[in-house]
Amino acid sequence: MPDRDDELTLSRKVKLKRLTDNGIDPYPPRYTRTSPISDAIENFESIDSPDCTSQNEQSVSLSGRIMSIRSMGKASFLDIRDASGTIQTLMRQNVLEQSYETLKDIDIGDFIGVTGTVMRTRTGQITVDTKEFVVLSKGLRPLPEKWHGLRDVEIRYRQRYLDLIANPQVKDTFVQRGKIIKGIRDFFDDRGFIEVDTPIMVPVAAGAHARPFITHHNALDQQLYLRIATELYLKRLIVGGFDKVYELGRVFRNEGIDQDHNPEFTLLESYEAYADYFSVMTMVEEMVSKIATDIFGSAKIPFDGHIIDFSPPWAKLDLREELLARSGIDIDEYPDDHSLTQVARNKGLDVGPLESRGRLIDKLLSTYVEPNLIQPTFLLDYPEDMSPLAKAKKDQPGYVERFEAFAAGMEIANSYTELNDPVVQRERFESQEKIRDIYEDDEVDRKDEDFLTSIEYGMPPTGGLGMGIDRLVMLLTGQASIRDILLFPQMRSINEQQNSEDLE
């Protein structure tokens, strides 16, 4: 934001100076209000009847930001807003006397505290009949327009505080987000899970297919990465004897930004010993439907023109069969990357010269299957090629016990019966490293030697879950863009010096 003193901020600075010149502290350290605004309104409504007018004489002190001013000379109405609500205040010259003059130095956007009695105006509006008021904070910049609000999406994201002030429904979405996250915590806590915090800065960025952010620790003189998943640390805790753990944490993936990708996002992961992907499936259904019902009053949630019904049980589809039905391709008939590349190209897919079988299947799924999964659906039994951390299916070579959950065409959860055979796990890591080399794909999962050591001590059979919380919040709150459920989505910096340097 340019700091030039335009006319509007200048006028506010003049008023600020006048306030201090008159001995008024425009930024007093504290203010004691008798209640939030909503409580005062409710309290008044509960006693507001003609036969107990004496109660109405009880004085209240309320505080908030001035949202509008309607001045009629010797009387003015100011609407003030706090987090709980908005109330009108009436300022009258004959009541306030000389302090009425201070109103001249008050602007929309300033914070004030008012003391007076609650009453109704002739038009029935609940109003504080102000006996005295104090300035709590003088604003130097004008607020966005009161009627149209703030529409410029760039400013809404870059200066979210303005968005929150000007567009109250935006705040509701973030309140709901908080409730959803609390609902998840309650759900796991009630089931005996322990919430843990594992490292964000890690020596090996493993546990998912993604490129990491790189950083450096000076004292250790060591390259570190920002985690791309919490998986391998949580499984170490299963080895260590936590039978039920979860982490609700931020992970970081160095990739593109669009409506459902932000470089940092909130990931829920849980691991439960002696569970498998079937029991995790049941848990996911129960959790999401419970949260939807608890917070939104129904398991049926409108999203993007659909009504998504999260009531269990969700549809369960076999991955191979579903892909065959949607695309006509039976992946079992194409056991290597060359043949699968050929058939995918024949279908008109944009396939690079060198793509691994796992990546090709992923591409087929996102083209033919995932967009059609509008109602909550589990896709079951993934090929081993794209699941290095999942346990093989006993009776189905080449497949693992894994599901992903989809709704509105978006992936919302990923789960498997965890691979706990250290020898097989080592082989899987090695083959991933080979894939990384052969296909020059630096997103392929990395080998974590310390994790291998841990499971060599023995890890019990375990069911694991990963769930993208931002996408879940999008679905439940009806927001089509991840930027509308992240308070501060990642944006390119505006730095004029930087830009001019780039030009050189």
Added chain:
RNA sequence: GGCCCGCUAGCUCAAUUGGCAGAGCAACUGACUCUUAAUCAGUAGGUUCUCGGUUCGAUCCCGAGGCGGGUCACCA
């Protein structure tokens, strides 16, 4: 990264074929003691995102760049 769209007063938006850049809100001055998008009268406010080009003349046309949005690619 490709393609498409947008960027005009603090905010929301106009501007004819390329011909003096406007309105509402906000601000300022004045009137007004029950208004509520208060009202009424007046005033002020612009690097039209930036740089360059075409032209007598550019918000408008052309080129390069910046930022954002959409979309495809990439990516869970």
